[in-house]
Amino acid sequence: MNKLLTVSPSPHEYSKESTPKLMYGVVIALAPALLATIWFFGWAALLVTSVSVISCVIFEYLIQKFILKKEPSIKDGSAIVTGLLLAFCLPTNLPLGLVILGSLVAIGVGKMTFGGLGNNPFNPALVGRVFLFLSFPVQMTTWPVPKGFNTSFSDAITGATPLSVLNENYEKMPVDQIMNDPELSMPGYSKLFWGEMGGSLGEIAAFALILGLAYMLIRKIITWHIPVSILLTVAVFTGILWLANPEANADPLYHLMTGGLLLGAIYMATDYVSSPMSKKGMIIYGVGIGIITVLIRRFGAYPEGVQFAILIMNAFTPLINNYIKPSRFGEEVKNG
Amino acid sequence: MSSVVLITIISLSLLGIIAALILYFVAQKFKVYEDPRIDQVEEALPGANCGGCGFAGCRNFAEAIVKSDTFDGLNCPVGGGETMAKIAEILDRKVPEVEPRVAVVRCNGTPEHRKKTSEYNGALNCTIANSLYTGESDCPYGCLGLGECVDACDFNAMYMDSETGLPVIIDDNCVACGACVKACPRNIIELRKKARKDRKIYVSCVNEDKGGPARKACKVACIGCGKCEKVCNYDAITISNNLAFIDSDKCVFCRKCVPVCPTGAILELNFPPRKTAKKEQEEKVKA
Amino acid sequence: MLKTFPKGGVHPPENKISAAAGIDVLPLPEQVTIPISQHLGAPAEPAVAKGDTVKAGQIIATSKGFVSANIHSSVSGKVFKVDKAVDASGYKKMSVIIKVEGDEWLDTIDTGNEHKKDITLNSEEIIRKCAENGIVGMGGATFPSHVKLSIPPGKHCDVLIINGVECEPYLTSDHRLMLERTGELVTGISILMKALKVERAMIGIENNKTDAIERLREFTSGIDGISVHALKVKYPQGGEKQLIKALIKREVPSGGLPVDVGTVVHNVGTAYAVYEAVQLNKPLVERVVTVTGKELEKPVNVLARIGTPVSNLIEFAGGLPDNTAKIVNGGPMMGKALANLSVPVTKGTSGLIVFREEEARRKETGPCIRCGKCITACAMGLEPYLLMSLTEKGMHERSEKEKIMDCMECGSCSYICPANRPLLDYIRLGKATVGKMIKERKQK
Amino acid sequence: MDQLKNFTKGFIRENPVFALFLGLCPTLGVTTTAINGLGMGLATTFVLVMSNIVVSLIKNFIPDKVRIPSFIVIIASFVTIVELTMQAYIPSLFDALGLFIPLIVVNCLVLGRAEAFASKNNLLSSIVDGMGMGLGFSFALTLLGAVREILGSGSIFGFKFIEGDGMLIFILSPGAFIALGYLIVIVNKFKKGA
Amino acid sequence: MAKKESNLKNMLVALTMITLIASAALGGIYELTKEPIAAAKLEKKNNAIRQVIPDFDNNPTEEVYKHAADGDTLYFYPGKSGGNIVGTAVETFTNKGFSGEIKVMVGFLPDGTINDVVVLEHAETPGLGDKMEKSKSDWTVQFQGKDPESFRLMVTKDGGDVDAITASTISSRAFCDAVARAYETFKSTDK
Amino acid sequence: MEYIIIIISAIFVNNIVLNKFLGICPFIGVSGRIETSIGMSGAVLFVMTIATLVTYLIQNYILEPFNIGFMQTITFILVIASLVQLVEIILKKVSPSLYQALGIFLPLITTNCAVLGVAIMAGQQELNLMESIVYAIANSIGFGLALVTFAGIREHLDLADVPGPMKGVPIAFVVAGLLAMAFMGFAGIV
Ligand SMILES: Cc1cc2nc3c(=O)[nH]c(=O)nc-3n(C[C@H](O)[C@H](O)[C@H](O)COP(=O)(O)O)c2cc1C
Ligand SMILES: Cc1cc2nc3c(=O)[nH]c(=O)nc-3n(C[C@H](O)[C@H](O)[C@H](O)COP(=O)(O)O)c2cc1C
Ligand SMILES: Cc1cc2nc3c(=O)[nH]c(=O)nc-3n(C[C@H](O)[C@H](O)[C@H](O)COP(=O)(O)O)c2cc1C
Ligand SMILES: Cc1cc2nc3c(=O)[nH]c(=O)nc-3n(C[C@H](O)[C@H](O)[C@H](O)CO)c2cc1C
Ligand code: SF4
Numbered sequence A: 001m002n003k004l005l006t007v008s009p010s011p012h013e014y015s016k017e018s019t020p021k022l023m024y025g026v027v028i029a030l031a032p033a034l035l036a037t038i039w040f041f042g043w044a045a046l047l048v049t050s051v052s053v054i055s056c057v058i059f060e061y062l063i064q065k066f067i068l069k070k071e072p073s074i075k076d077g078s079a080i081v082t083g084l085l086l087a088f089c090l091p092t093n094l095p096l097g098l099v100i101l102g103s104l105v106a107i108g109v110g111k112m113t114f115g116g117l118g119n120n121p122f123n124p125a126l127v128g129r130v131f132l133f134l135s136f137p138v139q140m141t142t143w144p145v146p147k148g149f150n151t152s153f154s155d156a157i158t159g160a161t162p163l164s165v166l167n168e169n170y171e172k173m174p175v176d177q178i179m180n181d182p183e184l185s186m187p188g189y190s191k192l193f194w195g196e197m198g199g200s201l202g203e204i205a206a207f208a209l210i211l212g213l214a215y216m217l218i219r220k221i222i223t224w225h226i227p228v229s230i231l232l233t234v235a236v237f238t239g240i241l242w243l244a245n246p247e248a249n250a251d252p253l254y255h256l257m258t259g260g261l262l263l264g265a266i267y268m269a270t271d272y273v274s275s276p277m278s279k280k281g282m283i284i285y286g287v288g289i290g291i292i293t294v295l296i297r298r299f300g301a302y303p304e305g306v307q308f309a310i311l312i313m314n315a316f317t318p319l320i321n322n323y324i325k326p327s328r329f330g331e332e333v334k335n336g
Numbered sequence B: 001m002s003s004v005v006l007i008t009i010i011s012l013s014l015l016g017i018i019a020a021l022i023l024y025f026v027a028q029k030f031k032v033y034e035d036p037r038i039d040q041v042e043e044a045l046p047g048a049n050c051g052g053c054g055f056a057g058c059r060n061f062a063e064a065i066v067k068s069d070t071f072d073g074l075n076c077p078v079g080g081g082e083t084m085a086k087i088a089e090i091l092d093r094k095v096p097e098v099e100p101r102v103a104v105v106r107c108n109g110t111p112e113h114r115k116k117t118s119e120y121n122g123a124l125n126c127t128i129a130n131s132l133y134t135g136e137s138d139c140p141y142g143c144l145g146l147g148e149c150v151d152a153c154d155f156n157a158m159y160m161d162s163e164t165g166l167p168v169i170i171d172d173n174c175v176a177c178g179a180c181v182k183a184c185p186r187n188i189i190e191l192r193k194k195a196r197k198d199r200k201i202y203v204s205c206v207n208e209d210k211g212g213p214a215r216k217a218c219k220v221a222c223i224g225c226g227k228c229e230k231v232c233n234y235d236a237i238t239i240s241n242n243l244a245f246i247d248s249d250k251c252v253f254c255r256k257c258v259p260v261c262p263t264g265a266i267l268e269l270n271f272p273p274r275k276t277a278k279k280e281q282e283e284k285v286k287a
Numbered sequence C: 001m002l003k004t005f006p007k008g009g010v011h012p013p014e015n016k017i018s019a020a021a022g023i024d025v026l027p028l029p030e031q032v033t034i035p036i037s038q039h040l041g042a043p044a045e046p047a048v049a050k051g052d053t054v055k056a057g058q059i060i061a062t063s064k065g066f067v068s069a070n071i072h073s074s075v076s077g078k079v080f081k082v083d084k085a086v087d088a089s090g091y092k093k094m095s096v097i098i099k100v101e102g103d104e105w106l107d108t109i110d111t112g113n114e115h116k117k118d119i120t121l122n123s124e125e126i127i128r129k130c131a132e133n134g135i136v137g138m139g140g141a142t143f144p145s146h147v148k149l150s151i152p153p154g155k156h157c158d159v160l161i162i163n164g165v166e167c168e169p170y171l172t173s174d175h176r177l178m179l180e181r182t183g184e185l186v187t188g189i190s191i192l193m194k195a196l197k198v199e200r201a202m203i204g205i206e207n208n209k210t211d212a213i214e215r216l217r218e219f220t221s222g223i224d225g226i227s228v229h230a231l232k233v234k235y236p237q238g239g240e241k242q243l244i245k246a247l248i249k250r251e252v253p254s255g256g257l258p259v260d261v262g263t264v265v266h267n268v269g270t271a272y273a274v275y276e277a278v279q280l281n282k283p284l285v286e287r288v289v290t291v292t293g294k295e296l297e298k299p300v301n302v303l304a305r306i307g308t309p310v311s312n313l314i315e316f317a318g319g320l321p322d323n324t325a326k327i328v329n330g331g332p333m334m335g336k337a338l339a340n341l342s343v344p345v346t347k348g349t350s351g352l353i354v355f356r357e358e359e360a361r362r363k364e365t366g367p368c369i370r371c372g373k374c375i376t377a378c379a380m381g382l383e384p385y386l387l388m389s390l391t392e393k394g395m396h397e398r399s400e401k402e403k404i405m406d407c408m409e410c411g412s413c414s415y416i417c418p419a420n421r422p423l424l425d426y427i428r429l430g431k432a433t434v435g436k437m438i439k440e441r442k443q444k
Numbered sequence D: 001m002d003q004l005k006n007f008t009k010g011f012i013r014e015n016p017v018f019a020l021f022l023g024l025c026p027t028l029g030v031t032t033t034a035i036n037g038l039g040m041g042l043a044t045t046f047v048l049v050m051s052n053i054v055v056s057l058i059k060n061f062i063p064d065k066v067r068i069p070s071f072i073v074i075i076a077s078f079v080t081i082v083e084l085t086m087q088a089y090i091p092s093l094f095d096a097l098g099l100f101i102p103l104i105v106v107n108c109l110v111l112g113r114a115e116a117f118a119s120k121n122n123l124l125s126s127i128v129d130g131m132g133m134g135l136g137f138s139f140a141l142t143l144l145g146a147v148r149e150i151l152g153s154g155s156i157f158g159f160k161f162i163e164g165d166g167m168l169i170f171i172l173s174p175g176a177f178i179a180l181g182y183l184i185v186i187v188n189k190f191k192k193g194a
Numbered sequence E: 001m002a003k004k005e006s007n008l009k010n011m012l013v014a015l016t017m018i019t020l021i022a023s024a025a026l027g028g029i030y031e032l033t034k035e036p037i038a039a040a041k042l043e044k045k046n047n048a049i050r051q052v053i054p055d056f057d058n059n060p061t062e063e064v065y066k067h068a069a070d071g072d073t074l075y076f077y078p079g080k081s082g083g084n085i086v087g088t089a090v091e092t093f094t095n096k097g098f099s100g101e102i103k104v105m106v107g108f109l110p111d112g113t114i115n116d117v118v119v120l121e122h123a124e125t126p127g128l129g130d131k132m133e134k135s136k137s138d139w140t141v142q143f144q145g146k147d148p149e150s151f152r153l154m155v156t157k158d159g160g161d162v163d164a165i166t167a168s169t170i171s172s173r174a175f176c177d178a179v180a181r182a183y184e185t186f187k188s189t190d191k
Numbered sequence F: 001m002e003y004i005i006i007i008i009s010a011i012f013v014n015n016i017v018l019n020k021f022l023g024i025c026p027f028i029g030v031s032g033r034i035e036t037s038i039g040m041s042g043a044v045l046f047v048m049t050i051a052t053l054v055t056y057l058i059q060n061y062i063l064e065p066f067n068i069g070f071m072q073t074i075t076f077i078l079v080i081a082s083l084v085q086l087v088e089i090i091l092k093k094v095s096p097s098l099y100q101a102l103g104i105f106l107p108l109i110t111t112n113c114a115v116l117g118v119a120i121m122a123g124q125q126e127l128n129l130m131e132s133i134v135y136a137i138a139n140s141i142g143f144g145l146a147l148v149t150f151a152g153i154r155e156h157l158d159l160a161d162v163p164g165p166m167k168g169v170p171i172a173f174v175v176a177g178l179l180a181m182a183f184m185g186f187a188g189i190v
């Protein structure tokens, strides 16, 4: 032995898991959805995604280096996830300048203002997305029509998302009729499942998102509590509305597969940093997101409620953490 | 005068009078005893009840300040300095004048003086390392070099010297708040009387081991030989647990003890170079 | 389904490299260093002076107070000095240093190898024997056993639990003991049952030691009241609260002791030591130590005298490999890293693990990403991430409310954290501070 | 010299908004444009100066126990005067500021200065203090209004300098909070630098 | 400084004095500003009326008449020139705006064609819904000279003839609703 | 107007703090700790309800009959100020425990423009007595909701690594902004 002995407090054994591994795990889980969206929206989707990811990483680096004067930590991969998810909830035909602005807000306001990874109370990607949505409602609600793989970067034809069509027409005709109106051309379930609908970049292909969910569950990146409680709540709530009045409400399955609900429930509500820590807390949080989502979708001004619902429940996360504790060992003694 | 003006006057005055009367009588009836100084302090406050101080209202602020013994963290932003001075007067509270002190680090275990015998790889916190073991050298008393004292300093008066691995105190910034003294798990830092031109003479060691082990762990450790105690004419030096201590209230900066120390554990700082020392050195060079 | 505790836990790689190595007897060292405090509670008081000649088994420091233990000489020879010497804590502690001359035991001690089955003593006498012979818990905490055996008035105990879990990776000393000293161990258990006046004893063993489970089942098949239970492999199953929960589904209340739920937990090593103390009148002067490591030439389990320098054990296992960077005294999850190889084996030394360079250093710490994995891992249902930040920010009142004192320092949280946060380092710091606060409050 | 200091302290060092965090509701509520901010600021300044004058003049006739009610009445009177005058002569601004005009009466800044300063100082100092604080307040409101207007509508004082709309959010409530948050940081930086 | 002691008498006197003076001052100011305020309000209304109907020489606000519609009241301001009605300004409303109520002044020529419309009050989002203001965009121009008999007062999305403001279908729809309400009532009372 | 609509509108859609910018000073000032913020919310609920009740009476039985609507500001504030003080004095004597829980926040409420603002707005919307009271209660719940949520986030940030210059009030504003942004989602629900 020629070196000095190392001394450190116990434990001396560490698991192989690490922050970058978890983050890149999410990136892998998002890959199918990215491929699907490139298939439907063409290279423009890839362009928006790359711009978003690259600018998020660059902003993180610049802010850490020159404003916070800290050691830049872009290697941990969290900025990549933020960039990806931000891009995933933007329309593919959004001007790139706005994509960059969104990244700046997501990283600068949503994350770095609070001290960087791990400190932000709100989901950074959603902060960026909602900022853009509230600032540029026109551009943010103009969707390209999915038309199979193509190489054009700017898609002039714009269509609507299924939910916005529903929102527009609830008062005019029964849901049945909306669904079958040729002019409105609502996508059917199989189109929803494979992703052939108008909408944000990453929200369209249900199968790809579910694939990612399975991957993340198996790799133990996330637990089932948040996604399942959100989806279940939405299903139950919309189910009740639907049974009560099928004329005026879409069925639960339609709600589950549209409007970025899957994207939000699987990838964005599960963001570690801004979601509750305990399992019980996660379920409360998930139920809250589910209820608010349906409220906004059905009764609010916006056709789309997931993004706001997640941000609103993000705000309640500290309270949930404060009042909902894991059950302590030996707390209430129940001896058999 | 038009009727509107008349009605205005009547209604408002009535309202005012009624309010005043009710308040007065209710206040009389529901009186609760309280420290009268609270009233006085409250009076001195702006009464805007704005919450700027962090309290729910001026009265709460007054209560807090009367109860507390110091002004730490208590300030009224609306009233500003004038108001705070007045409160100090009411409460007859003055910061007691103390003679200026300054912190010194009583360890000189630089890498060249103190051999590194292990490598620490835990949380960068002196208390944690201290509870674990002796630290990276064999001296169980000396500085661990993880800078908990520096973190504790709110006045930018300390930094870690990356070469020596020891904390350094910037005398001009040090306000002798004692935060570092409290923070150090090894009780290395001491507040000493501040002297002219920032001069200092102190034993830069806290090792209480016997001479042998102490010396083995660190070349400049105090071995408790007692030579300095003997040469000191002012009873400023005492030795206990194999360690010398110079009382800064008694020391007159004669510097006699410094050259007699066989290990060089006593440091003199900010003095002009001494002649004898030079001579000695020359002699050494000759020898 | 195998029994286990329901909440938390992790499963680090088991690495039981030395599981097949039988117990070897370590040759006598030239000199032993016996600290006078090898147990929880008050240190003993030295009873010998420099120059005295002592025999193996002779008392060299007497217990001071109830929660304390006698210290005996593990060798025969001359007291070289009574002075401070570095022990595994990394600090110098008062110790008795003896130069070894021959191997003479006190006459009162039965040094034969015969298995003495008959238990003649009654409860009080057994407890007194344990106290006289300096028996302390061998499961890690080295709590004086006679204290645990003396059920306080008003409390009652109906089942003895024997901890053969050995959930720490690498360690195999309990495993070997269960295999090789099975008969004596079972007698030890019976003695403990008699001391506690209980009818029932349950032995809990993790399911990665099937041979030990079988062997113990065989030995206990004829004995009423003793049962052997296989447990799912999950750290920290060996923690007594977890073991109690796993075996008898009782939950020791926060801040409480096993007796509060009618049980006492003893390690298998302790049961064996009790057998020796009661049947052979032999004090606790030697113990089985696992010496292991991935690069070590010959991972072994050795029976070593208390006070033997650690370096002797490592030499016996083939010497230190070149790329050694860390040596841990105890298991990898709870053991202490040593800075120095001259420290002695003590009553609590269950193993020595030699880590290679690539295993020795911690990875770089990142910010907490609030993944909640530490909460999931904590078997005590605590929130380690929170306790760490509360301690860092000096919010100790709050961390007391968050039950920081319930932490058993198992290290599962630090193990699992993907950001490599030094959770347990800070929690320990917080516990120390909160402990001080509580003490001060009580004094007031 | 002293009066000058008294006057300027409100701008940066003791700015009611950036340093003391007082009167935040109007600060956020009316600053959708620079001109609204300025209008509100001046209205508040008027009330501040006038009530300082009156309080300073009559301070010796008011028993302590009814100090606060008296001051409130005085301030409320001036607020009402502003309210009525504005309604009569600048109705458009009155519409824009809406509810926040009557709310000047509960602006901690006004009552606070009346209490903390005017009730203890002479007339001249009180006027200077009121002016300084009031103008500092106006400055803050105008600055915030300008920032929000530039970012939110791409114009300044109603003068449009880019085509199209700006970032709408800065006109909406979230933008108000966010802009003020960062503005405070920037002003603090500036304060330290200066 | 000789402060007044806080006894009941002093307190009452001081407070009464202050309220007296304050209320007197206020009453005075009120008297002074009463007229300008009324004038300003009237001016605003007249301005709107003037914008939406052709020149008149009477005082429409004096000849106002009301009609109930949908639980609220519409105000009709007839504009006359030389005694003949040249147009009627209808103050109408809708509750369907993005941010609640919108008040609109619609001017009808005697034959029922829309002369012009201006929005009086609204809380729509600046930058979006507020494009219905004349100062913000000339969106309302499309209503000029249209006869609601043939010009369907609905946004194109709903099958009407009105081009919605970009990204403000809701506001536009509400606006149409208000204008349509005015027209319905105007028609029903015309007869 | 239906009560439900009043309630949902005041709590979520037109939240008094996040959307109407009233009561910002206590929102920023007393939101450091969750417990304090709960106390403050309770006190606001109490005062806002009573104040709205009293000002309703004044508005409808004094100001309007005598046609002196311009006196609204001055009478309302006078009444609110006295009322708060009255409540405080009585509470202190009658129920010290309730005073400890709520009373300490009372003085702050005098200069909380939310109370005056709600009183005035209730008048502007021409609500009847019952509606006014519901309106006041709903608004104070909205205030409490925002305040307590906000306090939760701020307590969380105490443990976070907020960069130096952002610490304290600036970060509070950014959080408030993001909170307001999230609450924009409720737009149009009523
Ligand atoms: C301060 C202290 C007091 C204890 N008191 C008793 C006791 O009175 N009775 C008992 O049976 N065990 C007692 N124990 C022993 C514990 O129950 C436990 O067996 C011992 O701490 C070792 O367990 P561990 O290795 O899981 O930490 C005590 C332990 C400690 C630390
Ligand atoms: C995290 C943790 C793990 C432990 N693992 C074991 C173990 O594997 N085997 C064991 O005998 N004791 C283990 N212990 C110690 C037991 O909790 C308990 O102290 C011991 O079984 C009591 O017996 P003793 O007094 O005979 O040592 C563990 C303690 C802790 C805190
Ligand atoms: C912050 C914000 C404010 C909005 N304000 C209005 C508005 O004032 N009027 C309106 O009709 N829609 C408003 N909207 C709604 C969207 O612009 C509209 O529902 C969406 O763009 C649908 O597009 P369409 O109007 O072209 O159908 C607003 C949306 C946002 C995000
Ligand atoms: C499962 C998972 C989900 C994540 N979701 C998001 C997200 O929705 N938005 C985002 O900005 N970052 C997300 N991240 C990345 C990271 O947690 C985020 O940047 C932090 O919030 C930054 O502090 C996610 C990370 C993981 C592991
Ligand atoms: S002086 Fe003390 S606190 Fe400072 S670095 Fe050294 S050991 Fe740590």
Ligand code: SF4
Binding pocket: B203, B221, B222, B223, B224, B225, B226, B227, B228, B229, B239, B243, B244, B260, B261, B262, B263, B264, B265, B266
């Ligand atoms: S002379 Fe030096 S070594 Fe000797 S006691 Fe004094 S300081 Fe210590």
Ligand code: SF4
Binding pocket: C377, C378, C379, C380, C381, C382, C383, C384, C406, C407, C408, C409, C410, C411, C412, C413, C414, C424, C427
């Ligand atoms: S060390 Fe403590 S906090 Fe960490 S997992 Fe173990 S018991 Fe829980």
Ligand code: SF4
Binding pocket: C367, C368, C369, C370, C371, C372, C373, C374, C375, C384, C385, C413, C416, C417, C418, C419, C420, C421, C423
């Ligand atoms: S495991 Fe580590 S990163 Fe995850 S919550 Fe715990 S401390 Fe934070």
Ligand code: FES
Binding pocket: D022, D023, D024, D025, D026, D106, D107, D108, F022, F023, F024, F025, F026, F111, F112, F113, F114
């Ligand atoms: S200005 Fe509204 S509470 Fe202070």
